[in-house]
Amino acid sequence: MNKIIIYIKTLFLSMLALFLMVGLAEAATCGSAHNTSTVVAPTTNLCSDGSTPHVSVSGSRWVWTCGSSSCSATDPNASYKAPFAATEMPTFTGSGSSPDTAE
Numbered sequence: 254m255n256k257i258i259i260y261i262k263t264l265f266l267s268m269l270a271l272f273l274m275v276g277l278a279e280a281a282t283c284g285s286a287h288n289t290s291t292v293v294a295p296t297t298n299l300c301s302d303g304s305t306p307h308v309s310v311s312g313s314r315w316v317w318t319c320g321s322s323s324c325s326a327t328d329p330n331a332s333y334k335a336p337f338a339a340t341e342m343p344t345f346t347g348s349g350s351s352p353d354t355a356e
Contacts, residue, residue, distance in 0.1 A: 284299050
């Protein structure tokens with residue numbers, strides 16, 4: 254009977270220790286790419302845990318999320334790129350020596 258009690262106590266303490274380790278594990282936060290300035294979307298050092306979430310653009314900032322943290326980097330050339338942003342791509346037709354015409 255004592256062996257069973259010791260086994261149950263050991264099992265309980267092991268599970269408690271595992272629970273505490275998982276609960277105390279650091280949640281993902283912004284990595285070193287956060288608050289930097291880059292003309293292309295950052296691809297490395299996005300999150301502290303090494304994960305690489307999707308990066309999108311919002312105004313003049315590259316934005317991504319690590320855990321519950323909102324992270325971003327500045328695109329210093331955003332104002333120069335804006336006039337060239339495509340909103341609609343025309344379809345061209347024509348063949349041979351005929352000039353293409355936009356539809």
